[in-house]
Amino acid sequence: DAKTTQPNSMESNEEEPVHLPCNHSTISGTDYIHWYRQLPSQGPEYVIHGLTSNVNNRMASLAIAEDRKSSTLILHRATLRDAAVYYCILRGGGADGLTFGKGTHLIIQP
Amino acid sequence: DTGVSQDPRHKITKRGQNVTFRCDPISEHNRLYWYRQTLGQGPEFLTYFQNEAQLEKSRLLSDRFSAERPKGSFSTLEIQRTEQGDSAMYLCASSRLARSSDTQYFGPGTRLTVL
Numbered sequence: 703d704a705k706t707t708q709p710n711s712m713e714s715n716e717e718e719p720v721h722l723p724c725n726h727s728t729i730s731g732t733d734y735i736h737w738y739r740q741l742p743s744q745g746p747e748y749v750i751h752g753l754t755s756n757v758n759n760r761m762a763s764l765a766i767a768e769d770r771k772s773s774t775l776i777l778h779r780a781t782l783r784d785a786a787v788y789y790c791i792l793r794g795g796g797a798d799g800l801t802f803g804k805g806t807h808l809i810i811q812p
Numbered sequence: 813d814t815g816v817s818q819d820p821r822h823k824i825t826k827r828g829q830n831v832t833f834r835c836d837p838i839s840e841h842n843r844l845y846w847y848r849q850t851l852g853q854g855p856e857f858l859t860y861f862q863n864e865a866q867l868e869k870s871r872l873l874s875d876r877f878s879a880e881r882p883k884g885s886f887s888t889l890e891i892q893r894t895e896q897g898d899s900a901m902y903l904c905a906s907s908r909l910a911r912s913s914d915t916q917y918f919g920p921g922t923r924l925t926v927l
Contacts, residue, residue, distance in 0.1 A: 734913050745903050745918030746855065747814070753913070789854055793912045798868055799845050799857030800905075800916060 706790045711807040714780050722775040722806055724790030729770050733794035737764065737775050739786040740805070746789065749775065785810045814838070816919035818904050824925045825894055832890045833922045837906030844887050845916060846879055847903040848872065855903055861887060862910060894926045 707725040714720045726735070737749040750757055750764045752773075757764040763776040777784055789805040815838040825831050837844050842863055847855035858877070859869045863884035873879075876894075881887040891898055901923050905916040 732912070736915075745814070745816075745905070745921050746916075747918065748915045751913065751915070787854075795912060799847070799860055799870070800855070801857065802854030804852075804854055 706792060706803055708788075708790055708803060708806045710804065711809065713809040713811060715811050716782060717779055720777040720780045720784070720808065722777075722788050722790075722808065723772065724774070725772045726790070726792055727771045729792055730794055733792040735764065735766060735770075735773050736791045736793055736800070737762070737788060738791065738800070738802075739788045741783075741786045746802075749788070751793075780808075780810050782810050782812060784808065814917040814919065816904060816906055816917050818902075818919040818922050820922055821920060822923045822925075824927065826927050827894060827896060829894055830890065830892045831894060831924065832888055833902055833904075833924075835887045835889070835904030835906075835919060837886070837904070838908075838917060839885075841906035841908050841917075842884070843907040843910055843914075843916075844881055845905040845907075846887070846889055847905065849901040849903060849921070850899075858889075891924075894924075896926045899924055899926045 736751040738746040740746045750762050752764045765774045787805040789802050817836045819834045845860040846858040849855040858873050861881040876892045879889045901921040903921045905918045907914045907916045
């Protein structure tokens with residue numbers, strides 16, 4: 703799977719939107735962009751995924767650049783429960799195991 | 813609760829002992845994955861099964877590690893002759909399909925401490 707680059711940490715205030723960036727300049731045409739998050743002392747949790755078009759679900763929105771070399775996970779109104787490590791993962795080909803990086807540690811201030 | 817369960821949740825053992833972990837995936841899921849996570853790092857892929865067949869093993873999976881998925885349902889991960897470097901969280905995940913768009917559902921993990 704191609705490599706992704708994310709900031710080590712970000713801080714935001716409660717009830718404000720959060721934009722988490724991810725760069726993936728070596729993405730291939732068949733790679734899906736997945737986002738997972740991991741709350742303290744829990745297993746990772748699926749957030750959202752997309753291929754080319756922007757995606758929305760009840761948890762978040764995913765904005766994908768036109769050239770697909772970057773994407774942004776958007777939490778529209780952060781709560782304290784959104785404090786977690788967020789992982790941006792590319793997945794293509796044979797659907798093998800996920801390749802996690804270090805992710806972005808999101809800190810939410812009350 | 814994702815529907816994936818792991819047992820035990822915590823295991824403390826002495827160096828040199830054997831340990832076995834169990835994972836029960838979501839019932840209709842054909843794919844089952846094992847990962848290992850050390851402190852401050854993201855999870856690392858170890859191996860996965862399609863039904864009862866083990867299709868890929870990471871180079872992280874040394875000869876002391878063995879995984880099985882009899883009858884394509886639950887899976888076990890055994891570590892023989894444990895070492896202190898094996899101390900980590902062991903995560904199991906399952907997915908219904910074998911497509912790159914498919915979602916993996918993770919269990920809560922088994923935390924192993926080797927003294």
